Amino acid sequence: MMRRLFAATIVIGVAALAARSGTQIESTPFDDAKPILEAMGEIIPAELHDAPAEHRRETWDAWARKRDAEIRDRLAQGDADSVVNFLLFGTSFTAAPRLTSEQLRSIPTQTADDARQPVGTAWQTLFEKRVEDLVRGTMTPGANERLRFARSTLQRAGVDFAAAEAKQKASTYLYENVRRVIHEQASFQQALQAAKGLNDPVEEFAERSKLYKERGLSLDTSLPPDYALEVALKEMKRRGLLKAESVQRVGIIGPGLDFTDKQEGFDFYPTQTVQPFALTDSLLRLQLAKPEAVEVDVLDLSPRILEHVERARRLAATGRGYTIQLPRNPAVGWKTELQAYWEHFGDQVGSPVAPAAVPPALKGITLRAVKIRPALVRRMKTFDVDIVLQRANLQEEEKFDLLIATNILVYYGTFEQSLAMTNIAAMLKPGGFLLTNNALLELPSSEMHSAGYQTVVYSGRPDDGDHIVWYQRKK
Numbered sequence: 001m002m003r004r005l006f007a008a009t010i011v012i013g014v015a016a017l018a019a020r021s022g023t024q025i026e027s028t029p030f031d032d033a034k035p036i037l038e039a040m041g042e043i044i045p046a047e048l049h050d051a052p053a054e055h056r057r058e059t060w061d062a063w064a065r066k067r068d069a070e071i072r073d074r075l076a077q078g079d080a081d082s083v084v085n086f087l088l089f090g091t092s093f094t095a096a097p098r099l100t101s102e103q104l105r106s107i108p109t110q111t112a113d114d115a116r117q118p119v120g121t122a123w124q125t126l127f128e129k130r131v132e133d134l135v136r137g138t139m140t141p142g143a144n145e146r147l148r149f150a151r152s153t154l155q156r157a158g159v160d161f162a163a164a165e166a167k168q169k170a171s172t173y174l175y176e177n178v179r180r181v182i183h184e185q186a187s188f189q190q191a192l193q194a195a196k197g198l199n200d201p202v203e204e205f206a207e208r209s210k211l212y213k214e215r216g217l218s219l220d221t222s223l224p225p226d227y228a229l230e231v232a233l234k235e236m237k238r239r240g241l242l243k244a245e246s247v248q249r250v251g252i253i254g255p256g257l258d259f260t261d262k263q264e265g266f267d268f269y270p271t272q273t274v275q276p277f278a279l280t281d282s283l284l285r286l287q288l289a290k291p292e293a294v295e296v297d298v299l300d301l302s303p304r305i306l307e308h309v310e311r312a313r314r315l316a317a318t319g320r321g322y323t324i325q326l327p328r329n330p331a332v333g334w335k336t337e338l339q340a341y342w343e344h345f346g347d348q349v350g351s352p353v354a355p356a357a358v359p360p361a362l363k364g365i366t367l368r369a370v371k372i373r374p375a376l377v378r379r380m381k382t383f384d385v386d387i388v389l390q391r392a393n394l395q396e397e398e399k400f401d402l403l404i405a406t407n408i409l410v411y412y413g414t415f416e417q418s419l420a421m422t423n424i425a426a427m428l429k430p431g432g433f434l435l436t437n438n439a440l441l442e443l444p445s446s447e448m449h450s451a452g453y454q455t456v457v458y459s460g461r462p463d464d465g466d467h468i469v470w471y472q473r474k475k
């Protein structure tokens, strides 16, 4: 049996690119991909499967180059998804209320269904007002970074803001993409139900772990997975897997960017990345790292994220800290432990500052803000890496003690997750750990083996939690 998900006890070399860190980025060498290609048989792409033995190496190199470009292209669809969420939930460009879950469910996903909808329902009036306001906002975005982003996304989709039909074209684009996103959401729900129907928690977790393999690459992020990582790290320390002050080099694969990407997302403060600082905070709180020695780097393929972190570093070099806004919606009913995490978040890495003003439309949202010490921000390095097909070429002493990948490998199927695992193994020190909230296939040839997991519940809402699994690189 190929799949050996954490011991079944669970209940639940192409062209080198210059990285911003200055470290060489290399493609997954054929020799590392080979055992995966051999083990996966039919499920690998036909061109790899059918290549004659003597041409497999060049075929691999060509496929890896092509596939990397395709994966990076998925970012554009993720950008469109971000604009949709901004349209539905943003409050910076409109006075119209956010759409509720119930209203979202009323939006027909097929144009043909429009005719069957009663005209002038509450969601329609609200939705049309939001579209109108967003389109107007993108015409004159001013300094609103999200409107500027929406404008450039529309421009890339062919909207010419100087043309007379710009408004019409922008509205059509927004309607089409809202339909697409809602349709996709419905199919994810169906897939989740089908996974539940397997009546096998291990299989269900494995199925959930590749749920978004066809979806655009989204950058969304939120605080609960960071809390789950802290709980998992604490457990690893308790079990003696991580020793006091033993962690120095940490890599966050796919830290995300808080834009407005969810019903719980907000657009009334600047976009921010949270996970690198959350991890540092947790490692220091648990005394797993020393403040003067810990280095947390970012590995991502999104230019938006890499540029965001680089900008924060440049500002930190001039002595400016990085402010993180921490919203909490009491209506979600977080567990006491998660609320406590939110209350002391940042006390190891910065100091509390006055938070942004919560707009009247979001009455009830509670906000804290923390300014991260510039020294920690300055120390971060960025690597432009597609983890499925690339790795940073690190000297032994530069390799990571810990790599973190939450809500990223779920965007890939089993084959590409296994390729990512080989790249992760290559960047970890012997005995180092990957922490992820996905169940990954363990091939006999893999250097990585699951060593434990921790289930963390966020609220009383159904399925609101994560399983954090830790995989260890062979010593």
Ligand SMILES: C[S@@+](CC[C@H](N)C(=O)[O-])C[C@H]1O[C@@H](n2cnc3c(N)ncnc32)[C@H](O)[C@@H]1O
Binding pocket: 071, 217, 218, 219, 220, 221, 222, 225, 253, 254, 255, 256, 257, 275, 299, 300, 301, 302, 305, 385, 386, 387, 388, 405, 406, 407, 408, 411
């Ligand atoms: C949904 S966000 C998750 C953010 C954060 N880790 C969290 O759990 O809240 C996915 C992140 O993974 C990044 N990502 C997706 N595919 C990637 C790949 N192949 N290589 C590197 N980064 C990737 C995205 O750019 C984004 O930063």
